[in-house]
Amino acid sequence: MRFLPHTDTDRTAMLETIGVSNMAELFSDIPGEFHIEKGSLEIADALSEAGIVRKFTKASEKNRNATNSRYFLGGGTYHHFVPAVVDYIISRGEFLTAYTPYQPEISQGTLQALFEFQTMIARLTGMDVSNASMYEAATATAEAALMARRVTRKSRVVMAGSVNPRYRSVTANYLSRLDGEYAEVDMGRHGTDLDKVIAAIDEKTACVIVQYPDFYGSVYDLAPLRAACDAARCLMVVAFSDISAFALIESPGAMGADIAVGSGQSLGIPMGFGGPHLGLFTCKQKYLRQMPGRVCGLTSDADGKRGFVLTLSTREQHIRREKATSNICSNQGLMCTAAATYMTQMGDAGLGTVARHSAAALHSLVSQLPGHVTAAHGAHYNETVLSFADQQARDRFLKAAQESDIFAGIPLEQIETAADGRHLLVATTEMVEEADINDYLAILEVAK
Amino acid sequence: MSMSDMNRADTTFKYSGTVGMQHEEPLLFEHAHEAPESINLPGVDGEISAELSAFSRKQAANIPGLSEPETVRHFVRLSQWNHGIETGFYPLGSCTMKYNPRVNEQVVRLPGLAHIHPDQPEDTAQGVLELMYELQDWLGEVSGLPHVTLQPAAGAHGELAGLMMIKAALDARGQSQRRKVLVPDSAHGTNPASAALCGMHTVELKSGADGRIDLDELKAHLDDETAALMMTNPNTAGAFESDIKEICQLVHDAGGLVYGDGANLNALVGVARPGDMGIDCLHINVHKTFSTPHGGGGPGGGPVAVNDTLAPYLPVPRIEKHGDTLTLVNACDTSVGPVLGTPGQIGVYIRANAYISAFGRQHLHKIAEDAVLNANYVLHRLKDRYHVPFEGLCKHECLLTDEIQNKHGVKTLDIAKRLIDLGFHPMTVYFPLIVHGAMLIEPTETESRETLDAFCDAMLEIADACEAGDTEALHEAPLKPFRRRLDETQAARKPVLVWPE
Numbered sequence: 040m041r042f043l044p045h046t047d048t049d050r051t052a053m054l055e056t057i058g059v060s061n062m063a064e065l066f067s068d069i070p071g072e073f074h075i076e077k078g079s080l081e082i083a084d085a086l087s088e089a090g091i092v093r094k095f096t097k098a099s100e101k102n103r104n105a106t107n108s109r110y111f112l113g114g115g116t117y118h119h120f121v122p123a124v125v126d127y128i129i130s131r132g133e134f135l136t137a138y139t140p141y142q143p144e145i146s147q148g149t150l151q152a153l154f155e156f157q158t159m160i161a162r163l164t165g166m167d168v169s170n171a172s173m174y175e176a177a178t179a180t181a182e183a184a185l186m187a188r189r190v191t192r193k194s195r196v197v198m199a200g201s202v203n204p205r206y207r208s209v210t211a212n213y214l215s216r217l218d219g220e221y222a223e224v225d226m227g228r229h230g231t232d233l234d235k236v237i238a239a240i241d242e243k244t245a246c247v248i249v250q251y252p253d254f255y256g257s258v259y260d261l262a263p264l265r266a267a268c269d270a271a272r273c274l275m276v277v278a279f280s281d282i283s284a285f286a287l288i289e290s291p292g293a294m295g296a297d298i299a300v301g302s303g304q305s306l307g308i309p310m311g312f313g314g315p316h317l318g319l320f321t322c323k324q325k326y327l328r329q330m331p332g333r334v335c336g337l338t339s340d341a342d343g344k345r346g347f348v349l350t351l352s353t354r355e356q357h358i359r360r361e362k363a364t365s366n367i368c369s370n371q372g373l374m375c376t377a378a379a380t381y382m383t384q385m386g387d388a389g390l391g392t393v394a395r396h397s398a399a400a401l402h403s404l405v406s407q408l409p410g411h412v413t414a415a416h417g418a419h420y421n422e423t424v425l426s427f428a429d430q431q432a433r434d435r436f437l438k439a440a441q442e443s444d445i446f447a448g449i450p451l452e453q454i455e456t457a458a459d460g461r462h463l464l465v466a467t468t469e470m471v472e473e474a475d476i477n478d479y480l481a482i483l484e485v486a487k
Numbered sequence: 488m489s490m491s492d493m494n495r496a497d498t499t500f501k502y503s504g505t506v507g508m509q510h511e512e513p514l515l516f517e518h519a520h521e522a523p524e525s526i527n528l529p530g531v532d533g534e535i536s537a538e539l540s541a542f543s544r545k546q547a548a549n550i551p552g553l554s555e556p557e558t559v560r561h562f563v564r565l566s567q568w569n570h571g572i573e574t575g576f577y578p579l580g581s582c583t584m585k586y587n588p589r590v591n592e593q594v595v596r597l598p599g600l601a602h603i604h605p606d607q608p609e610d611t612a613q614g615v616l617e618l619m620y621e622l623q624d625w626l627g628e629v630s631g632l633p634h635v636t637l638q639p640a641a642g643a644h645g646e647l648a649g650l651m652m653i654k655a656a657l658d659a660r661g662q663s664q665r666r667k668v669l670v671p672d673s674a675h676g677t678n679p680a681s682a683a684l685c686g687m688h689t690v691e692l693k694s695g696a697d698g699r700i701d702l703d704e705l706k707a708h709l710d711d712e713t714a715a716l717m718m719t720n721p722n723t724a725g726a727f728e729s730d731i732k733e734i735c736q737l738v739h740d741a742g743g744l745v746y747g748d749g750a751n752l753n754a755l756v757g758v759a760r761p762g763d764m765g766i767d768c769l770h771i772n773v774h775k776t777f778s779t780p781h782g783g784g785g786p787g788g789g790p791v792a793v794n795d796t797l798a799p800y801l802p803v804p805r806i807e808k809h810g811d812t813l814t815l816v817n818a819c820d821t822s823v824g825p826v827l828g829t830p831g832q833i834g835v836y837i838r839a840n841a842y843i844s845a846f847g848r849q850h851l852h853k854i855a856e857d858a859v860l861n862a863n864y865v866l867h868r869l870k871d872r873y874h875v876p877f878e879g880l881c882k883h884e885c886l887l888t889d890e891i892q893n894k895h896g897v898k899t900l901d902i903a904k905r906l907i908d909l910g911f912h913p914m915t916v917y918f919p920l921i922v923h924g925a926m927l928i929e930p931t932e933t934e935s936r937e938t939l940d941a942f943c944d945a946m947l948e949i950a951d952a953c954e955a956g957d958t959e960a961l962h963e964a965p966l967k968p969f970r971r972r973l974d975e976t977q978a979a980r981k982p983v984l985v986w987p988e
Binding site: 040041042043044045049050052053054056057058059062065066067068069070072073074075077078079080081082083084085086088090091092094095096097098099100101102103104105106107110112114115116118120122124126127128129130131132133134135136137138139140142143144145146147148149151152153154155157158159161162163165167168169171172174175176177178185203205206208209211212213215216217218258260285286287288289290293309310311312313314315316327333334335336337338339340341342344346347348350351352353355356357358359360361362363365366367368369370371372373374375376379380382383384385386387388389390392393395396397398399400402403405406417418419420441446449453454456467468469470471472473476 | 512514515516522524525526528529530531532533534535536538539541542543544545546547548549550551552553555558559561562563565566567568569570571572573574577579582584585586587588590591592593594596597598599600601602603604605606607608611612613614615617618621624625628629640641642643644646647651654675676677679680681682683684685686687688689726727729731732755757758759760763764772774780781782783784785786787789817818823824825826827828829830831832833834835837841843844845846847848849850851852853856857859860861863864866867868879880882903904907912913918932933934935936965968969970971972973974975977978979982983984985986988
């Protein structure tokens with residue numbers, strides 16, 4: 040077996056050193072009744088390396104993908120451009136095959152990259168501090184709710200109905216086994232009605248969670264909510280799906296968020312059928328000690344040279360056990376390195392272009408829609424809801440678009456189960472060209 | 488030390504940041520030049536809507552931006568400060584640091600696996616679903632627990648999902664008073680943290696004199712409030728819980744369920760199955776047992792395998808096969824619900840599938856065999872010079888302590904740091920908590936005898952130095968890397984987590 044260095048001669052010599060006569064003796068502490076016959080498991084026959092390449096190539100060819108189709112799909116996962124450099128850096132064995140940097144003297148590479156990552160994420164979101172990642176956006180949202188409960192010592196969580204339904208259901212699920220109320224505010228439309236959200240706040244409320252831009256892509260002013268949260272002494276938690284927005288529009292921090300969480304998948308990480316992605320978690324400095332997850336901090340070594348370590352570990356499970364701020368241990372470390380590399384190569388200018396092209400593509404599409412398709416009103420970044428006369432019309436269009444190698448949108452009810460079947464959630468990125476939009480518009484004729 | 492001190496460049500490195508082959512590399516925020524012309528990007532270079540313009544960001548984010556060659560050099564230089572499994576031996580106990588095959592990195596980047604959207608129509612994603620379905624099957628087979636969810640993103644997340652299922656099953660039996668989770672004092676810290684997140688409370692079981700679960704201690708804590716025992720087998724001292732059958736029986740008789748922490752599955756894969764022993768629910772750290780790269784802390788993957796009792800409660804979405812078609816099932820009344828916003832860490836699972844494919848039915852047991860062989864070999868080479876707290880065979884990792892070296896004023900931390908100077912990543916230190924000065928060594932199946940011998944020789948050299956009273960290098964260590972012991976107290980007292988603008 041090509042991954043195993045020992046020869047049978049090695050094995051025999053080592054068994055002799057140990058003082059046992061055969062391999063089975065090494066497992067004699069496992070009761071005999073539990074030993075299984077070698078080779079008896081129902082698992083495929085071993086493959087050569089060539090066989091593995093063949094198997095996975097064959098599987099991959101069954102999937103339509105963004106190199107042979109045009110993607111207008113979002114809903115939390117976006118097809119942004121991934122520069123070759125990003126994949127190269129995270130393929131380097133020193134980053135790829137390192138463990139969590141618990142031995143900082145020989146992990147300064149990961150640690151400095153994490154520090155740079157935290158800094159850039161804090162700047163892009165307009166927040167004071169960032170941790171070194173959560174799994175993805177939905178669990179990050181749930182962790183934000185839990186953190187707000189710790190900070191405020193109150194237990195009620197108010198969730199806007201315009202937050203991605205998947206973030207909502209994971210958060211509701213996390214909270215459902217703990218004391219305290221969870222209240223979802225129905226928006227009644229494809230957008231955010233802050234008046235309704237504000238009306239749901241009471242004195243027991245620990246936090247209000249909104250999404251910005253919201254699940255339907257809509258961008259709105261959070262100032263009224265900030266004022267309401269101040270009045271009720273609760274935290275304002277802002278979730279986001281596509282962080283590229285904040286190179287163009289006002290950041291959650293500038294809007295007054297106490298905690299901002301979301302997905303960093305847009306920062307150089309391929310869609311990958313949903314993972315591994317990157318959960319982001321940022322907050323105000325004053326709440327730092329209630330933050331979940333690992334953080335990297337600046338310090339100095341025994342010779343006074345600058346260096347980095349994982350810090351504030353007394354919040355974490357390996358020290359605090361059942362009193363930890365979270366149970367998270369393994370996070371998305373390598374994806375932080377990917378995002379740091381991506382942001383470094385992009386800079387303000389590149390990130391700005393990504394955002395501007397993403398928004399311009401949506402504006403181009405929406406402003407040319409035919410009369411039989413409508414888009415939600417108001418400011419949208421790179422995502423919106425298109426509505427058709429009925430489900431038949433929408434599905435005719437989806438089918439025709441797919442025949443032209445266009446994934447034209449996500450049927451809204453696929454994510455928001457209560458939605459009726461005539462809506463499409465449509466997203467654009469810089470990977471969408473004017474020609475794709477023209478094709479999209481032409482195919483919309485079948486929805487008449 | 489003040490911020491300005493930290494800013495001061497070490498003048499030894501004044502021209503290029505390199506002396507010999509040793510690099511200094513500034514923070515990218517310190518590369519003091521204006522951002523170069525931005526990368527060329529595709530897309531619609533058009534107008535944005537007037538409504539959106541009203542929300543324009545007023546202050547730039549101040550993300551520095553380097554040219555492509557500078558970006559590559561910056562991060563490549565950083566990478567060279569890291570020890571990885573490709574660099575050298577990485578004997579971290581309970582972490583299962585094994586070689587990560589390169590072909591796995593190749594196949595996960597195939598466009599039809601990398602650039603696919605979780606919400607594209609299922610008939611256009613059958614290939615990836617087949618790989619995931621196959622992996623579910625195989626994990627069920629390896630664990631002896633046939634029903635598998637791929638939702639959990641990491642081991643701790645799997646613990647949470649598993650406890651949610653256990654709780655749901657108990658509630659369905661009308662036993663919602665069962666909220667007590669028994670956790671041995673040798674357990675990973677995630678176990679009690681996950682229980683708390685699941686609305687349960689933990690009671691710690693004191694390990695017996697042999698480091699294993701003490702049956703009397705277990706019996707004394709089992710009652711009608713007991714929801715589960717969370718156990719790791721082999722345990723974190725590297726010892727197999729030989730009373731496993733009786734342990735599971737006792738918990739079941741008391742009306743509870745047994746949660747298995749699969750962090751140490753590497754010792755059993757292809758040799759014995761937790762499900763056969765009475766475990767009801769097991770998370771599998773695929774970033775350990777099935778060799779998906781640790782990536783400097785993640786991403787991992789924590790699929791959970793369960794028996795028939797818990798199957799109705801598996802999270803959604805589930806990957807199911809209906810006829811010849813694979814589908815993601817989102818609705819199920821008995822399910823504990825979703826624990827993640829996406830179908831899972833798919834790229835991680837593609838690699839895990841590839842690892843199992845390479846071993847196949849014929850060779851899978853060799854993972855456990857060589858891992859256990861290596862650990863026992865290291866144990867036998869070191870046992871006369873280092874204190875072994877628990878006698879007998881070990882499984883995939885062996886536990887030593889610093890008791891002997893302590894007499895010479897040397898502690899586990901010194902030994903660990905000295906290993907760095909001698910060219911090795913240290914073992915896991917000060918865990919498990921049940922012994923003083925723990926050193927937990929896990930030499931996985933992909934390590935050669937030559938490497939193990941070199942490591943043992945280094946450990947023996949340290950033991951010699953202690954006995955010779957030649958301990959200065961041990962206290963000072965590490966001296967070789969470009970950073971020496973880092974001040975963790977300073978970092979925590981006044982945390983600086985972002986570079987000031």
